Amino acid sequence: MWWVTAIGFLAQILFSSRLIIQWFLSEKEKKVVSPLIFWQLSLLGGFLLFTYGWFRDDFSIMLGQILTYYIYIRNLQLLGYWKKLNTIFKIFILSFPILVIGYSFNNGIYDVDRLFRNDEIPFNLLMLGIIGQVIFTLRFVIQWLLSERSKKSELPIHFWILSLIGSLLIFIYAIIRVDYVLMFGHIFGLIVYIRNIILYKNQHEETST
Numbered sequence: 001m002w003w004v005t006a007i008g009f010l011a012q013i014l015f016s017s018r019l020i021i022q023w024f025l026s027e028k029e030k031k032v033v034s035p036l037i038f039w040q041l042s043l044l045g046g047f048l049l050f051t052y053g054w055f056r057d058d059f060s061i062m063l064g065q066i067l068t069y070y071i072y073i074r075n076l077q078l079l080g081y082w083k084k085l086n087t088i089f090k091i092f093i094l095s096f097p098i099l100v101i102g103y104s105f106n107n108g109i110y111d112v113d114r115l116f117r118n119d120e121i122p123f124n125l126l127m128l129g130i131i132g133q134v135i136f137t138l139r140f141v142i143q144w145l146l147s148e149r150s151k152k153s154e155l156p157i158h159f160w161i162l163s164l165i166g167s168l169l170i171f172i173y174a175i176i177r178v179d180y181v182l183m184f185g186h187i188f189g190l191i192v193y194i195r196n197i198i199l200y201k202n203q204h205e206e207t208s209t
Contacts, residue, residue: 001055004052004055004056005180005181007048007051007052007055008048008049008052008056008181009181009184010048011045011046011047011048011049011052011181011185012045012049012181012182012184012185014041014042014044014045014048015041015042015045015049015185015189016184016185016188016189017041018037018038018041018042018045019188019189019192020192021035021037021038021041022034022035022038022155022192022196023192023195023196026196026199027199030199030202030203031199031200031203032155032157032160032196032199032200032203033155034075034153034154034155036076036079036081038155039072039075039076039079039081039153040076040081042068042072042075043069043072043073043076043093046065046068046069046072047069047093047096049061049065050062050065050066050069050096050097050100052181053065054100058129061129061133061182062101063130063133063134063137065097066097066101067137067140067141068137068140069097070094071140071141071143071144072140073093073094074144074147075143075144075147075153078147078151078152078153079153125173125176125177128169128172128173128176129170129173129177131169132166132167132168132169132170132172132173133166133170134166135162135165135166135169136162136163136166136167136169136170137166138162138166139158139159139160139161139162139163139166140159142156142158142159142162143155143156143158143159146158155196156200157197157200157201157204160193160196160197160200161197163189163193164190164193164194164197167186167189167190167193168190170182170186171183171186171187171190174186
């Protein structure tokens with residue numbers, strides 16, 4: 001269905017936009033920065049890509065998004081933006097992934113066997129996608145833990161290294177499955193991840209001297 005693909009592409013456009021803006025602001029500051037708009041676009045893109053994965057019965061996509069979804073929200077809290085949003089909107093955003101998965105399981109739309117045995121995705125390929133998503137998700141877990149420790153939103157070098165590794169695996173998964181949405185989303189990101197690693201190392205070297 002064309003509209004499902006459109007949702008996926010819109011999500012990837014938002015993800016790419018957050019990287020472009022973060023990259024631009026980092027180049028301007030000559031250091032890696034974590035701007036508010038990065039997390040705003042992340043949450044909106046995560047919402048749409050989770051929806052895309054739901055419509056495609058692609059558990060690897062859904063898994064990757066639901067695990068990072070709430071980290072996006074936490075960063076918005078650390079930046080003081082979340083409290084400014086409408087209460088009803090916040091309740092909807094917080095409950096959406098849980099309601100979708102709960103509804104799907106309770107109504108027999110999904111079961112564990114179906115999630116891991118999608119006829120369109122061989123088991124080994126699905127595992128590659130899941131491993132890539134887990135690594136890609138770990139970057140946000142690391143980012144979240146370090147941000148909690150410093151009490152501010154930041155994007156450490158570990159985030160960019162895990163982004164690079166996870167993105168490569170997902171890109172391979174996308175090529176094999178011929179998923180243009182995922183390919184589009186990750187080919188540009190690879191460039192930004194490498195550039196942020198370089199910026200971070202340059203920043204560290206300048207601080208050390």
